[in-house]
Amino acid sequence: MSSAPISEHETKPALSAHKPHPPLPEPEPPQRSGFRKWIIMLAIVLVVGAAIWKIRKNTEEQTAQGQKMAAMLDRPTPVQTVKVQQKTMPIYLTALGTVTGYNTVTLKSRVDGQLNRVNVREGQRVRQGDLLAEIDPAPYQATLAQAQGQLARDQAQHANDQAQSNRYRALFEAGVVSHEAAQAQEALAGQSAGAILQDQAAIQAAKVNVNYTKITSPINGVVGLRQVDPGNIVHASDTNGLLVVTQLEPIAVIFTLPEDHLPEVLDLIRKGKKLAVEAYDRSGATHLATGSVLTVDNQIDTTTGTVKVKAVFDNKDGALFPNQFVNVRLVLQQRPNAIVIPSAALLSGSQGNYVYLVKPGDPPAELQPAPPAAGQRQGKAGRVASGAGPAQNQPTFYVVAQPVKVDLTEGAQVILSSGVNPGDPIVVDGQEKLRNGSRVIPRQSSNPNGPRAVNPNRAATGVGSDDKGSTQQPQGRSGGQQP
Incomplete structure (x- = not known):
């Protein structure tokens, strides 16, 4: 017998009909859900608490910093002061x-020869006519002696020629000799007379050369460094001198x-x-x-x-x-009678030029810094503020930003037309820490013209002051709090 095959889809429903499905197991009740909720809630509470603590801490730090800054603002600042002067100011x-040098002379040799000696030291002060150097005079003395000998010879010759001329003149008058012979003797006498004059000029020239061997100072002054050492041969044509004398x-x-x-x-x-x-x-x-x-x-x-x-x-x-x-x-x-302040004291602000004027006592209420808000914690900053004020039984001072009007800048000093009075104490050093109404500890500056400044002659204005130890600062410096 043959039977048709049974498909898998046909058998599964049959099996299912014979075997019912077993019951599903029921889910177990949660055992740790409540514990997890508490952990999450605790974590949230910790995070919120940490955030609140951090915010409060930052607030306290900011409050402390603000109180500290307020205490520092109210703390007296050491400054240097000078008094406003009224004096005669030069405009220059x-x-x-x-x-x-008023006179500068380069001494050169006017004759040739050997430099025998230099009679002065380098840097020595000399007066007009002092002997400075000597050149060997022997050749020029010999020339002078020759000229003097030639003069003696020519003088003797002239005496003879003159006598001959006189004799010939007498003979010509007696009719013994001709007129031409008498004239010839007179010419010879004239030639010998001219030779005498020439010899005298040669002697004078020789004496001049002998004098040139001694070099003297033509002015009062100081001798410079020596250019030529003794023993060297010098010439009148040398470009370099022997010495330089400067008055x-x-x-x-x-x-x-x-x-x-x-x-x-x-x-x-x-x-x-x-x-x-x-x-x-x-x-x-x-x-x-x-x-x-x-x-x-x-x-x-x-x-x-x-x-x-x-x-x-x-x-x-x-x-x-x-x-x-x-x-x-x-x-x-x-x-005359100019109101003068150091340029170091002059500052510039939005309202113009001003200076810090020192006044005794406590600053007015409108110039004092605002007190800290109620309820702020003082803490350490409060202790700093309470201990930063001026000591008891000590005089107190404060500064006021006083507007001034500048008339003229004179190097390290400024001439004012208005704003301050003579004798008013003003701040010349330490302005960068000040504001209007700041407490200060004034100290008199050792320099009445304030701190030393830059070269006044390099200023663009081209003017300066009469003080001998002063220099210029730029006009209108900015410093501290502007009024």
Whole structure:
């Protein structure tokens, strides 16, 4: 018997009908879900707590920093002060100059020969007529002796010729000799007389050469370095001299001025005014000497647009030296009763120029810094603030930003037209830490013109001050808190 094959799809339902599905196991109830929730909640609480702690800590640090800054602002600042001066101020031009000897002489030999000796030391001061060097005079003395001998011979010859001329003249008058013979004897006598004059000139020339062997100083001055040592043969045609003598008392300074200032200077000179000139060192801080204008050059240098001016100085102390570079101040006029402050004290702000004026006592309430807000924690900053104030029983001072009006800048000093009064104490050092109403501990500056500044002669304004130890700072410095 054959039977048809049964497919897999037909058998599976049959098997399923005979064997029912077993029941699914029920899920186990969660045992640790509550514990995990507590862990997550605890972590969230910790994170929130850490964030709140960090925020509060930052707030406290900012509060402490603010209180510390407030305490530092209220802490007295040491400053240096000077008093406003009222004095006569010179108005002058500044220039760069070079010191030159009033007279400079290069001594050369006027005759040839061997240099026997140099009678002065290098750097020695000499006076006019002092013997400086000697050249061997023997050849020139011999020439002088020859000229003197020739003179004696020619004198004897002339005496004989003159006697012959007299005899021939007598014979001619007696009619013994001819007129031509008498004239010939007179000519011989004249020739011998001329030979005598020539011999006398030769003697004078020989004496001059002998004198030239002794070289003397033509001026008062100082001997420079020796150019030729004794024993060398020197010639009148040598380009180099033996010695150089420079006159240092008085001494001259040559400087240049812009042609724009020439009319003003010439007008003062034509009126007979003696213009004072002050010489300062290279830095412009040390006063060297005071002199006067000697003359102005007769032409303007077209390449630079300047004119040369020569000033003369006594130089008794030897402060000036030839070829020395100096800063020159040509005083044009004197301004009496000028209100003067150091340029270091002048500051500039949005409202213009001002200075810090020192006043005694505590600053007014409107100038004091705002107190910390209520509820802020003082902590360490509060202790710093409470201990930073001025000591008890000590005088207190504060500063006020005082506006001023500048009239003229004179090197390291400034002439004011208004703003302060003579004798007012002003701050010249330490302004960068100040504000309007800051407490200060004033100390009198040792330099009445404030801290040393830059060279005043390099300022663009071309003016300076009369103080000998001062220099210039730029006008209108900014420092501290602007008013």
